[in-house]
Amino acid sequence: MESDEPSAIGALPLPFPLKGRRVSTHETADIAVIYEAYASSIYRYLITLLGNPDEAEDALQEIFLGVMRRPRRERLRDLRAYLFRAAHNQAIVTLRRCKRHEEMPTNVCWIALEACKSDDCELAIDVDRALRALPTEQREVIALKLGEELTFREIAQVLDIPKNTAASRYRLALARLRAVLESGES
Amino acid sequence: MTDEGLEVAIRGLPRCEPRARLRERILSHSIAPTPRHTSAFGPTFALAALLMLLLADWLVLRSQSGGIPYSPSPQAAVAQAGPASREEIGLMRDLAALGLPLRLAMRHPSLQPETYLELRNRMLNEADGG
Numbered sequence: 001m002e003s004d005e006p007s008a009i010g011a012l013p014l015p016f017p018l019k020g021r022r023v024s025t026h027e028t029a030d031i032a033v034i035y036e037a038y039a040s041s042i043y044r045y046l047i048t049l050l051g052n053p054d055e056a057e058d059a060l061q062e063i064f065l066g067v068m069r070r071p072r073r074e075r076l077r078d079l080r081a082y083l084f085r086a087a088h089n090q091a092i093v094t095l096r097r098c099k100r101h102e103e104m105p106t107n108v109c110w111i112a113l114e115a116c117k118s119d120d121c122e123l124a125i126d127v128d129r130a131l132r133a134l135p136t137e138q139r140e141v142i143a144l145k146l147g148e149e150l151t152f153r154e155i156a157q158v159l160d161i162p163k164n165t166a167a168s169r170y171r172l173a174l175a176r177l178r179a180v181l182e183s184g185e186s
Numbered sequence: 187m188t189d190e191g192l193e194v195a196i197r198g199l200p201r202c203e204p205r206a207r208l209r210e211r212i213l214s215h216s217i218a219p220t221p222r223h224t225s226a227f228g229p230t231f232a233l234a235a236l237l238m239l240l241l242a243d244w245l246v247l248r249s250q251s252g253g254i255p256y257s258p259s260p261q262a263a264v265a266q267a268g269p270a271s272r273e274e275i276g277l278m279r280d281l282a283a284l285g286l287p288l289r290l291a292m293r294h295p296s297l298q299p300e301t302y303l304e305l306r307n308r309m310l311n312e313a314d315g316g
Contacts, residue, residue: 035213110201147201
């Protein structure tokens with residue numbers, strides 16, 4: 001299932017317009033390109049963790065502000081990994097704050113149900129329900145693997161866990177998803 | 187449903203996107219707070235200060251090694267001086283008449299005729315008063 005080829009993060013750390021040149025996270029044009037390339041992925045990952053579109057947008061803004069505030073001399077070796085890692089940390093901060101203020105986040109997932117075609121709609125609703133039933137640590141692996149096409153190596157890097165743990169979480173999540181979907185079908 | 191089938195099905199579902207206004211909100215913060223050229227001010231200033239220090243060091247070393255002359259010593263001044271003028275001879279006579287140690291006075295090249303005359307007048311006045 002998982003090849004041992006070099007990580008896509010390391011091989012393609014930058015979106016095409018920025019590839020081959022030094023990127024400044026203090027230049028509006030570069031930030032715009034970085035935003036176009038990664039904001040949607042990071043937003044979907046955040047919404048998977050937070051379950052709330054408004055909180056996810058606020059967290060995304062914090063992440064980009066953090067990128068822009070970085071000292072000019074500090075160079076990012078791997079921008080995409082950095083952004084996902086920052087999203088993971090920011091989500092933890094947001095969840096702690098919500099817990100402290102006893103705010104219950106809206107439990108939504110990264111699937112845009114309103115954009116589903118009629119024939120996909122039933123499946124989308126079932127998958128969405130099954131995903132929301134998963135524990136967060138399994139849901140985020142599914143989001144990174146199937147939603148954003150990260151390899152297990154990259155997922156391990158983002159979540160700061162061993163690669164095998166990422167793979168086993170994925171397999172467990174997939175089995176649980178299938179069980180929930182099949183029980184719904186029957 | 188197989189695992190592969192489930193993966194394909196999930197990958198094919200539409201994904202949500204952040205709202206368009208978030209992009210403008212974030213990019214509005216991306217204007218650098220300080221102009222870019224000011225960032226080079228610190229290193230340039232440090233380099234200039236270092237060069238000035240090195241130049242000052244070089245000048246001190248050069249002056250100590252005799253490159254830049256100090257004001258001449260009394261002996262050198264005497265040696266370099268030409269024949270005494272009439273005024274200077276008169277000055278020396280006056281010094282001798284006052285009983286001042288002429289040698290001592292001559293060892294002080296900073297002693298100007300005006301200073302000497304003032305000193306002489308004061309001593310003469312004191313002598314008259316005494």
